């Protein structure tokens with residue numbers, strides 16, 4: 001972990017925090033002006049990398065979904081018998097995202113079904129959405145709800161829900177190869193820091209550092225999209241690009257002060273999975289298996305695409321009390337953790353770019369190793385069993401995808417044995433560099 005106090009680490013951290021402070025108040029949702037303003041800020045953070053902006057019209061069919069109406073909030077407020085109760089100028093979590101416009105009066109009892117709280121965390125305002133079911137609602141702390149008196153209440157939600165566009169942004173940082181590493185993060189959550197300004201800040205920092213470093217092997221594509229509908233829209237419009245993706249990560253919840261968690265892809269032993277397992281474990285983090293819930297990995301790993309994409313987080317979503325509430329504020333995110341997450345992503349790209357990979361050029365059946373002196377005790381330079389096993393593992397997994405490091409992890413054999421086997425197999429014209 002690079003401490004924030006070092007000049008280099010400190011400067012990066014300050015920039016990530018400054019971005020989060022600036023973006024925090026914006027009223028983001030899956031569409032609307034808050035998303036566009038956030039994309040403006042992201043573009044400014046990318047230091048000359050050109051963010052390609054997309055606007056997809058309402059009603060567009062995307063896989064099994066349809067791009068919804070665009071939602072824009074001006075202001076929501078609640079006034080009661082004793083005066084103002086809440087308004088979204090103070091905190092935009094007070095309104096259920098995608099609430100239809102409302103201007104009405106009602107009793108407290110009539111109002112109650114539209115009020116949302118977190119009884120177990122009585123001081124926090126919950127985050128609620130209703131994207132695909134037209135309704136309205138307000139969110140407040142349980143303590144505030146408990147203080148409301150009977151009487152007449154005036155609800156005003158000054159918003160528009162009308163045909164418009166879904167907005168997202170992407171940038172490709174070119175490498176020597178057209179094969180891609182995809183790094184994706186969601187930009188649809190309003191004023192919460194860990195979920196997911198942390199992911200956006202980390203991805204911008206990764207982009208800046210990759211641009212400064214240059215000399216990439218893979219092309220690295222950064223994707224800033226609204227959750228679920230954004231990745232579904234991107235996949236619909238990028239079926240070809242999906243074929244070029246050799247590795248990738250969904251970044252979400254990247255800044256709370258917990259060790260890293262890597263969630264494997266559905267395929268579970270892709271090069272992304274093996275590299276991330278090594279890196280995260282070495283830093284004291286946890287590796288968990290794929291399950292079909294969470295963030296956009298659900299879409300990228302859906303059967304029709306089945307991409308080699310896992311998810312990098314700190315705490316797992318839903319497992320910490322601040323999750324999806326006003327308690328997920330800027331103080332909840334730790335600068336050193338953000339820097340550590342950036343380091344993990346960069347280390348993963350470095351591993352994916354630079355670990356040696358080979359291709360078995362006689363992949364149909366096992367090649368006859370004995371006559372080449374690669375198996376058995378007669379006539380060969382290689383006689384010990386561990387090297388024989390290393391020969392078999394290298395042949396079995398050298399598909400151009402798995403690196404020697406990956407094969408070490410899969411086999412439990414040490415790198416030296418695999419390297420010796422590799423040298424012998426290259427010499428025998430059975431392996432070639434991928």
Ligand code: ZN
Pocket residue numbers: 189195317324
């Ligand atoms: Zn979330």
